[in-house]
Amino acid sequence: MIIVLKQGIDEGQKTHLKEWIEDQGISVHESEGEYCSVFGLIGDTGKMDMELIESLDIVESVKRVSDPFKSANRKFHPEDTIIQVGDLLLGKGHFQIIAGPCSVESHEQICEVAEAVKAAGATILRGGAYKPRTSPYDFQGLRSEGLDLLLGAKKETGMPIITEIMNINHLPKFEHVDIIQVGARNMQNHEMLKELGKIRKPILLKRGLANTLKELLMSAEYIMAGGNEQVILCERGIRTFETYTRNTLDLSAVPALRELTHLPIVVDPSHATGIARMVEPMALAAVAAGADGLMIEVHNNPAKALCDGAQSLTPAQFAEVAKKVRRVQEAIAY
Amino acid sequence: MIIVLKQGIDEGQKTHLKEWIEDQGISVHESEGEYCSVFGLIGDTGKMDMELIESLDIVESVKRVSDPFKSANRKFHPEDTIIQVGDLLLGKGHFQIIAGPCSVESHEQICEVAEAVKAAGATILRGGAYKPRTSPYDFQGLRSEGLDLLLGAKKETGMPIITEIMNINHLPKFEHVDIIQVGARNMQNHEMLKELGKIRKPILLKRGLANTLKELLMSAEYIMAGGNEQVILCERGIRTFETYTRNTLDLSAVPALRELTHLPIVVDPSHATGIARMVEPMALAAVAAGADGLMIEVHNNPAKALCDGAQSLTPAQFAEVAKKVRRVQEAIAY
């Protein structure tokens, strides 16, 4: 950590700050510039409160030199992490497609979609049981019953499943869920993250709409600090001024996270764009950018032809995307 | 709700959509433009899923005419809501200043700050017991013990208290807390909001860093839909590209929310700017913009003179701010 001190402060204040830092077991290396003094802090500064120091009257600015995340940091764990999901591997070249409906609706629906996406190349089944909705008046998912239906589909199709948790008190119900998803709105629900750190099961952590990549990694760190190192990161769009798409898919997050961390990175083009006809180009772009996996919404409801244009693809459209995904994977694999 | 249909769609699709809408008890009023048809929906469209309709292939765009929040909506409740906090009133001209330390540290500390801010004009005591922190390695607050200390200060000073809840399982401990705060990171923790809707106690709901005013009102609606109508809204800065201040305090939120809702509006300049020397100008600006209250961090720790420049004010600085706040209030009161 580097602390830039203001111009013209007195020696007493400087000494006071220096001693306070040294009391925390950190060495201070001082140097003088033309318009300011600089303290270089040497030691484990991960636990120092950067915001507190930055707010001191005598401090001009503070800069972290090493990132405050440790377990998720590639510097300390250069090897890519591989996550085991049932019999599958994810990460370090092991690519998986997660697909399934937005909401689990019935046994027939979830099994039909599961069979269809499996045939097309999806390897993990997604399905919403507990649904986060902006409005309390919108459909909140079948909740516990939806989870049971999803578990039924797992048994019937043999596919590992992923679904979102919205309340840590529901955790016991997730015993046979293969990957627990933490949604964007709960990315900084620290109490939930801590509890998920105590279990030993893969967690897919979605980036919050207004969260930086480093904050995403700090949230992963909350889980990993508890001992659960099986964290999958998911880029699903950030909030910007552009309103044509629901959110702005930040694909540079893929190479950026690749540098910063050893954890696998999955991209969700369905929620990012909110528009079915954009899922294919953005899925292919995510693969070309180097993602370890995709998460795609697929529905199958011929009775509600109305929904054909939703952010969900039909099984036929999904099969087309999956085929092209394989071609792009091969193209970049050399 | 108004649905703009795409150019050149066939009559069958149009009839299909129309019937599907009418099946939900909504009338459809059709009109033809030069390049499109428009459906005007008449009836209670609050429960229609706007995103679903927007994603249909035959739909160009959708526009809500009436906002999907009902309980919080000024249109249906033109009168300003007044919240009772202990013996105090908040809202409709009743202005209150909430002040206190970032974290509760000890009995002496919290009581000393409480007495100081009370003397200067604060009427509600704030203090962090459970602290949301980006890093798992940062101080997480004294938690349950901190809450006990805060309750002790309430007893000793007679001030009503406010503190943040981070886990709905902690709710029983909040029995004697006067206002429960929901932090920005939990603004869309819907499971928590629903539980808070079941109690009968004022909730101060902070706007999320990337949430629109209408989303803030939808989150208030989650609480109010449960029957708890005592919601106080709090603007505390949004995330933008500007990095000079921690967040960007959106003061136009004050008159905007005043139009949209009857709920009281409080502004927190301490967290928004993250810089103590900006608290005074932004507090005065918030009052001039018409806020119903302020929430200001004040610490009192002569032993750690280092912290003097933090986002927290000293009691002396706070007293100065409170004095000027009263002058601005008088200036705009005519």
Added chain:
Amino acid sequence: MIIVLKQGIDEGQKTHLKEWIEDQGISVHESEGEYCSVFGLIGDTGKMDMELIESLDIVESVKRVSDPFKSANRKFHPEDTIIQVGDLLLGKGHFQIIAGPCSVESHEQICEVAEAVKAAGATILRGGAYKPRTSPYDFQGLRSEGLDLLLGAKKETGMPIITEIMNINHLPKFEHVDIIQVGARNMQNHEMLKELGKIRKPILLKRGLANTLKELLMSAEYIMAGGNEQVILCERGIRTFETYTRNTLDLSAVPALRELTHLPIVVDPSHATGIARMVEPMALAAVAAGADGLMIEVHNNPAKALCDGAQSLTPAQFAEVAKKVRRVQEAIAY
């Protein structure tokens, strides 16, 4: 255009507004909802001032049904535009790579880079002569002299060239430039756009850092309204809260613009990320998303080995990217 009127306004005001609209040659189709009245405007509303109407006291909100851009609009020109650049074509399946140095420095430098990128597959040479810089103290480019050097390289290598214009008074100097670039900072320099509409030469228009896709198209419309229909759109990153990359490359702009307009779309991953090692993944992602071309910075300056890590690639790195770009193109070409 649809105008939603406020609840409870009197008939006189409504009639007044209706007559004012009709005076402009637009028909008004009125319908009544439960909480509001709606005016549907039929006719050429492209010239109506939406902001003015939206700001009327009796108006709740306004929605454009047809976009206010005409020449750039795919609805009125369904066929993809193909731009002729020297002997090359760009658009509708004709893919080109623009490459070259950030700044033109000397005859040797620009020719050496030109030959290298040409050998690797680039077909258009870029080079900065007039440089937009945030600071007046930063190097502003060789300006007129740089343009001469670039024209020399065109003669020597036979490659068509592109360079940025910063002052419309410089236009005569651009006579032999093949594509004139309008930089992000000048995307809404309307006086310049109008002048560029009077010439007959391809214009590459970069999206402004805070501009929506529709604003980009309105700026293209400024050029096209003057009669110059050879506009190439360029996505080069938008400004968001994320600071890890210089800007956030918005690749969903590619399929989104594809829907909205018939103009060709080029992506600049060098300026978007500002980091050389991210150029390859983002270039490949842009191709997979369907871009018609790429714009990549390449330098060749063994004397300043220091610059090796800049946002510019070395010719060897560029050759590698170009090879992979071809593979991804083939993968998505089926």
Added chain:
Amino acid sequence: MIIVLKQGIDEGQKTHLKEWIEDQGISVHESEGEYCSVFGLIGDTGKMDMELIESLDIVESVKRVSDPFKSANRKFHPEDTIIQVGDLLLGKGHFQIIAGPCSVESHEQICEVAEAVKAAGATILRGGAYKPRTSPYDFQGLRSEGLDLLLGAKKETGMPIITEIMNINHLPKFEHVDIIQVGARNMQNHEMLKELGKIRKPILLKRGLANTLKELLMSAEYIMAGGNEQVILCERGIRTFETYTRNTLDLSAVPALRELTHLPIVVDPSHATGIARMVEPMALAAVAAGADGLMIEVHNNPAKALCDGAQSLTPAQFAEVAKKVRRVQEAIAY
């Protein structure tokens, strides 16, 4: 400037970088951390290209210690700048209200508004002659004729005038304009800024929609570097995800700019919010935050009663705002 080097780089690269910096007349002070080395640069680093250094492969990150703006920097000019406008002063406690219509329409209109706002307390007259519009089909102002009308109003009323320049070739026409306005869209039109640096007349520089405060100051620096030190800064809202207001007025810009620079700061609540009924609360808030002036749109067109609700106030509404502004000024003047 501080350069943080990556872990594990070899000594040769380090020495190379050090020598390259020293060749530019800057001393390098080296220090070793646990995970990195740090170079502290001492000397005039204002001309070093921070982005270039940041992009080097061996560099982890770079931090400026002193800001790259000099003339605008309060550190080097602690005294507030006072701008002379006709007989008026602006800055350092001298507060002025600029008011007038969005567009100059006729002699009668501009003179009538001028007299009305003068009577209510405005001291400088604004009026749009050249109008920046997103669409080429929207009204572009009366241009040269509008400027003549504005000059006529200056003669008739004796009020100094301000109007926007959109093309530097129009500069000769601005000879008798008292303050030349540079609009938000041209804040980084560097060629124009340089020309405005050559004249000796106050320039009001509006912050771009996506520009940081430091970029605003760098643009002021472009003008000041040419010798024209009479720059007035204007906050007029930034672009964020919130769509309720046209832009988000960033009032913390007022105290932030106060720290960073000695230049006067004006706030434009009309353009920031785009909603007439929000002008009063935001104007009062701007004054409470410490602004040196306001810029407010006022129209007077009884024939077009339709416009009554626009972002422009009526003269009567403006008089009310001006009266309250004076009260808030007194309230904070102690």
